Amino acid sequence: MLLRIKVKANTSQSKIHKMEGNYLVVYTKAPREKGLANKELIGIISENFNISKSAITIQSGSTSVTKMIHIEDAYASLVFERLSMFS
Numbered sequence: 001m002l003l004r005i006k007v008k009a010n011t012s013q014s015k016i017h018k019m020e021g022n023y024l025v026v027y028t029k030a031p032r033e034k035g036l037a038n039k040e041l042i043g044i045i046s047e048n049f050n051i052s053k054s055a056i057t058i059q060s061g062s063t064s065v066t067k068m069i070h071i072e073d074a075y076a077s078l079v080f081e082r083l084s085m086f087s
Contacts, residue, residue: 001076002059003045003069009037016048019086023066038062041069049082051075 004023011027018025026044030036038058046053055075061067071079 001071001073001079003071003079005041005061005067005069007032007037007041007065007067014040014044016044016086019083024083024086035062038067041067045069045071049075049079051078 006020006023006025008017008025008027009030009032011029013027014029016024016026026041028037028040028044030040042053042056042058045051045056049071051071055072057070059068059070
């Protein structure tokens with residue numbers, strides 16, 4: 001399963017904010033330096049969707065604000081169910 005993500009780094013809160021078009025908007029406290037925001041992003045997705053960090057990979061956009069996140073298919077139904085909370 002693929003998710004499109006927009007990351008807003010270096011904010012006051014770490015959270016999933018909302019769906020914006022085809023993107024899930026995620027705020028991270030970490031800056032966009034040395035992969036810190038990417039690491040925090042995976043932690044936020046893991047925590048909010050209740051899936052292991054090892055099931056999440058950044059498929060593309062590791063240095064971009066917009067990213068494509070791959071989540072193992074075994075978690076797809078859980079992710080779809082929880083995405084409605086952020087609409």
